Amino acid sequence: MTAMTLSHQPRAFSFWRTVEIAGCYLLGLLWLLPLLYAVWMAFHAPQYEARFDLFAPLTLENFTTAWAAAPFGRYFLNTFMLITTILISQFVICTLAAYAFARYDFRGKTLVFMLVLVQLMIMPEVLLVENYRTIARLGLVDTVVAMGLPYMASAFGIFLLRQTFLTVPKELDDAARVEGAGALTTLLRVYVPLARPIYVAYGLVSVSYHWNNLLWPLVITNSVSTRPLTVGLQVFSSPDQGVQWSIISAAALMTSAPLLIGFLLFQRQFVQSFMRAGIK
């Protein structure tokens, strides 16, 4: 290994190089295999679930069975409402806070900023006992708002947007102010448009986080009319229900389908967004 040169060197055609490349592909295949198998199971009749046969007939029956067995349509609607509520609130709340941190000097700024960052360590689900009590006191148990509230002021979002706003030249801000624009107008006209790629990045990270979130929604919801997909899938596939594996696979893929398809279509943007969110 030590004696080897860089990959673009002509010496690359050695035996070890071939082994190494094979190893890379094997790792890639290994990572993909579980999902490939899940897809295979979902599109074949239950009798093939543990008996791989390349020529087994394809079927959509698992999907129709799963769809009919639980109110997945309603769950989709709930998840959609949940992520929309969270995303809009996060954009508004985090933008305002980030602007204050990026462009104002005030007493206690560092302390408040540190207090905000505490949430990066202590995510709302860790405090689920107390948060449940708070939501109960507000009379909001089993509502879409309750699922979203603890996440609306996101330290990650505030931090990310603050870093971005800091890179906006102060001169642009001053120019807007000279023309008589107030704080909010300046924010909307100057900062928000310049930070558009960061909003896309943050939006994608946030949507995939909340589409996938289980614990807090599981605790705070208890009816079909509020449960998001993740909780719905958990109720559907509980072991005591005795559902077949191929149907569970179909349901699991179905609930992830919008994210999965979105990811496959916009792979580059997805990956770049996550990268952008990570560099800051």
Added chain:
Amino acid sequence: MSQAKNQITPWLLLLPATVLLAVFTHIPAVMTFINSFYQTPRGKRPPRFVGTDHYTTMIIDPVFWAALKNNAIYALGTVPASIALAMLMAIIVNSSIRGRSLMRMSFFLPTVLPMIAVANIWLFFYTPGYGLIDQFLALFGFHETNWLGNPDTVLGSLMVLAIWKEAGFFMIFYLAALQQISPSLSEAAALEGTGRWYFFRRVTFPLLMPTTLFVLINAVINAFRLIDHVIVMTRGGPDNASTLLLYYVYNVAFRFWDTAYASALTVVLLLALALIAFIQFGILDRKVHYK
């Protein structure tokens, strides 16, 4: 703009965020601590002060120790493995290997899916005898294993799933960092005839240090935060062999409705997270090589 106005505007901008953060992060953290010294409220009677009773219960509670031990093993097992794999994946995807965008997709895909969905799929893989893993191992003459039903294998099985799910996520951050390393460094090394492993050890790895720190902290937090797969696959069993700390909190609070004891357990969880924060800011930050 007057000085007074300049003092009010930032606070107005911060108002919604600070109120929400106070209500759902700071106050509950403090209340968790306070409530851990009281009895669980029953009916209309105000809860009685019980001092450190819950903590003395905790010290002799074997499930708590099991959860703590499991969580430590889980973190020590998943975090370094995910980080090493993430680094390897990023280097593969960043190299000139053919089909690298397909590889990137395959590494990243598990990250996009809900843990609950993949946990349900893996539940099948782990099925004794019938599942994918046992069927594969049978080809090499292994007997069937009850992966999730045996206290010796259950935690490891969950860890494998967690590594598979998370490594691709961390890969992204390494990929971003690798792309910022100047190509002239590797060109210079190639001219000097530097070995690749040597180059990685002396150049790439140190330059990736800030990313490693960032990923490390996130990975450790996730090891204490993410319990979806425990809920779906094992419910902490068998015999608490796969109970993680937060899962035990969830169980005590929402199955046994002993919220006061759950608060005391949460305090331990918060202390663990505070310790991580302390390590991050106190020790590691100074050792990291920044450009």
